[in-house]
Amino acid sequence: MITAENLTKRFGSHTAVDNVSFVARPGQVTGFLGPNGAGKSTTMRMIMGLDRPTSGSTTVNGKPFASHRDPMTQAGALLDAKAAHPGRRAVDHLRLLAATNGLPAKRVADVLDLTGLTDVANRRIGxxxxxxxxxLGIAATMLGDPQVLIFDEPVNGLDPEGVHWVRGFARARAAEGRTVFISSHLMSEMAQTADHIIVLGKGRVLADAPLNQFLRAAENPNVRVRVSDATVLGSLLAADGVTITQTAADSLEVAGLPSHLIARAAALEGLELHELTPLSASLEEAYLALTDEATEYRSAV
Structure with missing residues (x-):
């Protein structure tokens, strides 16, 4: 388990993380989302004891990470995939990590096999x-067989097969009862991977909820309708505050009116309804709506 309580980090006059509190629980993948500059990486570094909080605290399995006598058996973190000497062989990189952390040498072969790197173990990392x-970074996180895994943007730049592999790896580790904490900018991937969502914006928590609850809270009020006479139904539904868009000869998209009132209007007119579908927001739509005011760096259109 990971906890953050009133976590704050200032760099001079800039507040990177502002009074952040959350819990990432075992048995689920927690997606840690937010725009660039939101404070995600700084928060992860504080969890791992790499940055000291200005105030507040974090714990991993009930203690500050640096207080554990056997830290790699408690948590593994991939914060920078390139943080390995390019001239070293992959197997030697992992052997060094195992030896310096008092971990059994046999774990090296185990994690190479787990991550599909056995055939390239003797290649130089560069x-x-x-x-x-x-x-390789994920293999290093698993050396101590920890109960907590922390990944900062683990799918950046990967091809579809690599993305699929990371998703399956994260889901499998959560199914084993581990705490899996992942930051990502790929909303479509998080929608398939995460059970719980935490969203930061300008250093503050904007949302902390199960994925399905987060999506319901951002539900698109539009309703897609297919009906025997879309023109007639559209004229019946027209009213102040109602927006009607005819998307096909037999289809409408209606905003500002709940489904049951649309169905009642069609029934009273004797129209045949073929579809009546409330349109749910995607994770990307919900995220963008939530973080619109918290995005510090924007591209010109």
């Missing part, structure tokens, strides 16, 4: 692709 770097 010749690795980005996907292989990510797998």
């Amino acid at each position: 010749g690795f692709s980005l996907g292989m770097h990510q797998r």
